[in-house]
Amino acid sequence: MIDFIRSLGRWGLDTLQRLGSGHLFLWYMVKGIPEVLLRFSLVIQQLQSVGVRSVMIILVSGLFVGMVLGLQGYNTLVDFGAEESLGVLVSLSLVRELGPVVCALLFAGRAGSALTAEIGLMKSTEQLTGMEMMAVDPIRRIITPRFVAGIISMPLLAAIFSAVGIFGGFIVGYGLLGVDDGAFWSQMQVKTDWYDDVLNGVIKSVVFGVVVTWIALFEGYDASPTSEGVGRATTRTVVHSAFAILGLDFVLTALMFGGI
């Protein structure tokens, strides 16, 4: 019995400690941002590996998500004779929810896991310690540029995802199913609001960008310096990011659209 309570206590303390060091880590990263903005070439390098290399998966999955939305939406809407609303359905579901959320999940899988593995390996091969020996702050030199790059890439990727998805919905709706293209675009424009829908989606994607990159970098930095530890950290990144994205999405949706 005592052992059980003791293990519960240890688990609680460990969790608290990790949470605490995670937030300290975030604070150090944020503190380094002004300096990194002055040396922007570091961020550009990271934008290449975090953002540009994720474009392909975002393009392809965005297109297919949009096409599936078009097909499924059409099947339901045609029963009510409302297939002209297909544009509204596709654009609202992409811009409000699927764009930021699916894009963030893909981003966590594609870029987040790579970041964790990279940082974790740097740690296990003692490159980070080496930098510290040379009086270079590894957080400012290695971590913060990646953090900034993640925050910049995520909204851009989500916007690309939504735009491509709407185009995919249009291809299926107009090309395959014969929905009137004028009604498709005009209804979409009437019902999709710039502030309430598009900008809130962008805000969501920025929040997801911060959270996913933060989790990925912290897991990498906190990984136990063995190959097994790095592997576990990478898994944790993807799992925790998915939890954080879906949970935060509920909170953000309730805040943004709950009153409507």
Added chain:
Amino acid sequence: MQKRNTEITVGMFVAAGIVAIFVLAMKVSNFTDFTDDAGYEVVAEFGNIGGLKVRSPVTMAGVRVGRVSNISLDGSTYNAKVTLSLYSQFNTLPTDTSASIFTAGLLGEQYIALEAGAEDEFLKNGDVLHLTQPALVLEQIIGQFLFSKAEGE
């Protein structure tokens, strides 16, 4: 050379992202509504506005001429006070223009339809539309129908 290529691809990525946001603004959302000059506002009082909402369309002969910018309740007459924001290009509406609340389709959204009157003077900012027709509430119509049916028997 390596650095140059990196910068070019990153530049293309950022440009693609900005283009995507631009497309979402211009092609997908009603951003263009906001860039229009504010136009002018007129007020109409309705006995019942049904499901009318802020940003519902205002049309004339089916053409969109503005949108609903505010809805409030008049404390003394207990009527709904609806502020219509009309685009400035439609500045030749007569002062006795009438406003009705219609429904697009059987279950569609509600909108305000304006019908021009015959006066020579035009509506200005802050004017009030006096001729209004409230929204039809389906339950009321069914109720009236049942009532008249029962009376007839």
